[in-house]
Amino acid sequence: MVALTKGVPDFREGQVSFNEEGHLERGKTPTVMNPNDKHALRAAFQSRVRHGGSLDVMSMGPPGYKEVLEEAMRTVYADDLYLLSDREMAAADTWATAITLSAGLEKLPYTPDLVFAGFKTADGETGHTGLQTCWCVDAPVITHVIALDVDEEHGTVRAKRLVEGDVEEIETVEAPMPAFIVADPEFEPSYRRAGERLTWKDLRADTQARAADYEDHLTVWDHVDLNLDPDFIGLDGSPTIVSSVDPIPKAPAEREATMVTPDDEDGMAEVYDELAALAGGE
Numbered sequence: 001m002v003a004l005t006k007g008v009p010d011f012r013e014g015q016v017s018f019n020e021e022g023h024l025e026r027g028k029t030p031t032v033m034n035p036n037d038k039h040a041l042r043a044a045f046q047s048r049v050r051h052g053g054s055l056d057v058m059s060m061g062p063p064g065y066k067e068v069l070e071e072a073m074r075t076v077y078a079d080d081l082y083l084l085s086d087r088e089m090a091a092a093d094t095w096a097t098a099i100t101l102s103a104g105l106e107k108l109p110y111t112p113d114l115v116f117a118g119f120k121t122a123d124g125e126t127g128h129t130g131l132q133t134c135w136c137v138d139a140p141v142i143t144h145v146i147a148l149d150v151d152e153e154h155g156t157v158r159a160k161r162l163v164e165g166d167v168e169e170i171e172t173v174e175a176p177m178p179a180f181i182v183a184d185p186e187f188e189p190s191y192r193r194a195g196e197r198l199t200w201k202d203l204r205a206d207t208q209a210r211a212a213d214y215e216d217h218l219t220v221w222d223h224v225d226l227n228l229d230p231d232f233i234g235l236d237g238s239p240t241i242v243s244s245v246d247p248i249p250k251a252p253a254e255r256e257a258t259m260v261t262p263d264d265e266d267g268m269a270e271v272y273d274e275l276a277a278l279a280g281g282e
Contacts, residue, residue, distance in 0.1 A: 001044050001047060001048060001053060001054065001055045001056070001112055001113060001114045001115070001116065002044075002055075002056050002057070002058055002105065002108070002112040002114075002115050002116070003037075003040055003041050003044040003055065003056075003057050003058070003072070003076070003078070003115075003116040003117075004037070004040070004057075004058055004059070004101060004115065004116065004117045004118070004129075004130065004133070005033060005034060005037040005040070005041065005057055005058075005059050005068060005069070005072055005118070006033075006034045006037060006059055006060070006061065006065075006068070006118075006121055006129075007031040007032065007033060007034070007059065007061050007064065007065045007067075007068040008031065008032060008033075008034045008035075008121055008122045008123045009030065009031065009032075009122075009123055010030040010031060010032045031064055031065070031067070031068065032068075033068045033071050033072070034118055034121045034122055034123075035122055036118035036119045036120055036121065036122070036183075036185060037117075037118035037121075038075075038118075039118060039119065039183040039184065039185055039187045040116040040117055040118045040119075040181070040182070040183040041057070041072060041075065041076045041116070042076065042183070042187065042189045043116055043145065043148065043181060043183040043187050043189065044076065044114070044116040044181075045076040045077065045189065046148075046189040046190070046191070047114060047148065047150060048203075049191060049196050049199045049200055049203070050149070050150070050196060051150050051152060053113070054079045054080075055076065055077070055078050055079055056078060056079055056080045056081065056082060056108075056112075057069055057072040057073070057076075057078045057080075057081050057082070058081075058082040058083075058084070058101065058104055058105070059082070059083055059084070060083075060084040060085070060089060060092070060097055060100050060101055060104070061083070061084075061085060061089075062085060062090075063083075063085060063220075065083055065085065066081075066083060066214075066215070066218060069081040069082075069083060069214070069218065070211065070214045073207060073210070073211045073214050073217070074207065074211045077203040077204055077206065077207035078207075079217070080217050080218075080219065081214065081217055081218040081219070082104060082108075082218075082219050082220075082221065083218060083219070083220045083221070084100050084101065084103075084104045084220075084221050084222075084226065085220055085221075085222065086222035086223055087234075088222070088223045088228075088230040088233060088234050089222075089223060089233055089234045090234050090235065091234055091235035091238065092233060092234050092235065092237070092238055093238035093239065093240035094124065094126055094128035094129045094132055094240070095128075095132055095237070095238060095239060095240070096232070096233045096234055096235075096237040096238045097129050097132075097133075098128075098129055098132035098133040098135070098136055099136060099228070099232060099233055099237065100223075100226065100228065100233050101129070101133045101136075102133050102136030102137050103226040103227070103228055104221060104226060105133070105137055106137065107221065107225070107226055111178060112178060113150075113155075113177045113178055113179075114150075114157060114177060114178070114179060114180075114181055115133075115134070115137075115139070115178070115179075115180045115181070116180075116181045116182075116183060117129065117130025117133070117134075117180060117181070117182050117183075118130065118182070118183065119144070119182060119183065119184055119185060130180060130182050131143070131180075131182070133180070134180040137178075139178050139179055139180055140175040140176065140179045140180070141175075141179065141180040141181075141182065142157070142159045142161055142173050142175055142179065142180070142181055142182070143161060143182040143184075144161045144162040144163075144164070144182065144184040145159045145160070145161050145181050145182060145183050145184055145187060146160050146161065146162060146170070146184050146186045146187050146188070147159065147160040147187070147190075148160070148181060150177075155176060155177050156174050156175065156176055156177060157174070157175055157177055157179050157181070158172060158173070158174045159172070159173055159174075159175075159181065160172050160173075161173055161184070162184055162186065
């Protein structure tokens with residue numbers, strides 16, 4: 001299995017940087033893992049716990065995305081990490097990103113049975129990349145997945161998905177593998193059996209040692225490694241044109257804050273009194 005993830009601007013930092021053409025300058029912007037990708041990672045990890053096999057994580061982005069991949073290894077105990085990165089891939093829209101990711105998937109030393117993708121990204125909100133990547137590799141896709149299981153004997157995946165337009169309606173879909181799974185934010189992993197919980201603990205123990213040297217398990221491929229023409233990736237290969245970028249004003253604080261310094265004995269005593277009650281469970 002392979003899970004796709006992406007780094008997105010940490011909008012909480014208020015330091016999002018754009019160039020004159022309106023493109024995000026990722027190297028100058030604090031980065032975190034895309035929140036919706038975490039649902040895809042959890043879905044992939046549940047499948048690994050239940051059915052075995054391997055779980056790798058792949059991302060396209062600047063060298064700083066190594067930290068995002070390290071987080072993926074620590075949280076879902078990934079085996080190997082793949083970063084697709086060079087300047088020719090920069091400023092890609094969803095289509096150019098999908099072309100690059102599909103080339104990365106095809107270069108793997110195996111054909112993944114399942115590829116997991118997040119619902120959408122916090123910076124683009126299009127929900128296109130997973131579906132376009134799936135189209136590039138010509139595989140079936142199941143979207144808005146909230147639960148899934150694998151029939152290894154018949155080589156199929158069965159999933160429950162939310163029906164578009166009515167989150168109360170759920171349908172069950174079956175597809176042959178290899179297949180793409182787009183996890184919905186409503187996906188909740190489940191480990192009901194004792195054996196599954198023991199497997200979860202074993203994987204966590206194995207990864208704690210491996211994550212300390214995560215770069216030993218990281219492979220970086222550039223466009224030459226992937227045999228990609230620069231004219232079809234990155235900014236040059238992106239049909240999307242950014243018309244303009246408007247900064248979002250920072251919302252005013254809704255609460256007043258009282259500053260207390262360590263040398264303010266009375267102030268620190270008040271802080272202690274406030275926290276002591278909470279620490280006691282009141």
